[in-house]
Amino acid sequence: xxxxxxxxxxxxxxxxxxxxxxxxxxxxxxxxxxxxxxxxxxxxxxxxxxxxxxxxxxxxxxxxxxxxxxxxxxxxxxxxxxxxxxxxxxxxxxxxxxxxxxxxxxxxxxxxx
Amino acid sequence: xxxxxxxxxxxxxxxxxxxxxxxxxxxxxxxxxxxxxxxxxxxxxxxxxxxxxxxxxxxxxxxxxxxxxxxxxxxxxxxxxxxxxxxxxxxxxxxxxxxxxxxxxxxxxx
Numbered sequence: 404x405x406x407x408x409x410x411x412x413x414x415x416x417x418x419x420x421x422x423x424x425x426x427x428x429x430x431x432x433x434x435x436x437x438x439x440x441x442x443x444x445x446x447x448x449x450x451x452x453x454x455x456x457x458x459x460x461x462x463x464x465x466x467x468x469x470x471x472x473x474x475x476x477x478x479x480x481x482x483x484x485x486x487x488x489x490x491x492x493x494x495x496x497x498x499x500x501x502x503x504x505x506x507x508x509x510x511x512x513x514x515x516x
Numbered sequence: 517x518x519x520x521x522x523x524x525x526x527x528x529x530x531x532x533x534x535x536x537x538x539x540x541x542x543x544x545x546x547x548x549x550x551x552x553x554x555x556x557x558x559x560x561x562x563x564x565x566x567x568x569x570x571x572x573x574x575x576x577x578x579x580x581x582x583x584x585x586x587x588x589x590x591x592x593x594x595x596x597x598x599x600x601x602x603x604x605x606x607x608x609x610x611x612x613x614x615x616x617x618x619x620x621x622x623x624x625x626x
Contacts, residue, residue, distance in 0.1 A: 462613075
């Protein structure tokens with residue numbers, strides 16, 4: 404089954420404790436992306452990657468890092484999480500280089516206290 | 517920059533009622549437009565799309581027409597079901613990213 408898998412689904416952490424949210428896709432897509440979803444703001448892009456070792460900033464990259472060492476994986480790293488990063492995070496992949504028709508993961512609900 | 521504005525929710529309807537969710541956009545040129553749906557506890561799924569002016573996207577009884585003159589892409593369904601209860605997002609494709617509206621929560625009551 405074609406899917407985008409994120410882990411964990413839920414995470415509560417403390418300010419400053421480094422964490423990684425993993426994302427994996429089994430569709431051999433070159434394009435992958437991370438979004439955060441906040442009430443009243445919709446989804447905002449954090450980072451995207453058009454291929455292995457190619458990443459670029461989205462609209463809200465501050466406080467986040469990503470890496471793309473393999474085509475299937477695109478982890479999101481919060482080096483020093485803060486409460487304003489409490490949000491619902493989605494990973495997405497697309498068969499198209501411009502990111503259209505994206506497939507989304509089920510989301511990771513992160514709470515930073 | 518690119519932006520999408522969609523009607524505020526929440527919207528509550530009875531089964532078999534007519535649903536309209538307004539969406540307007542601001543962008544350079546003529547971007548591809550999309551509606552995504554998010555069912556409770558799940559990620560977003562592509563519902564329909566339109567890639568040029570006057571195109572009509574349709575899926576699962578939902579329709580939306582790309583109106584260049586009014587920069588709009590309103591979502592409609594003639595007869596909703598309880599299973600249509602979800603959050604609906606309008607989006608446009610800019611440079612290597614989708615720009616989303618804030619989302620409209622729709623609840624359909626039996």
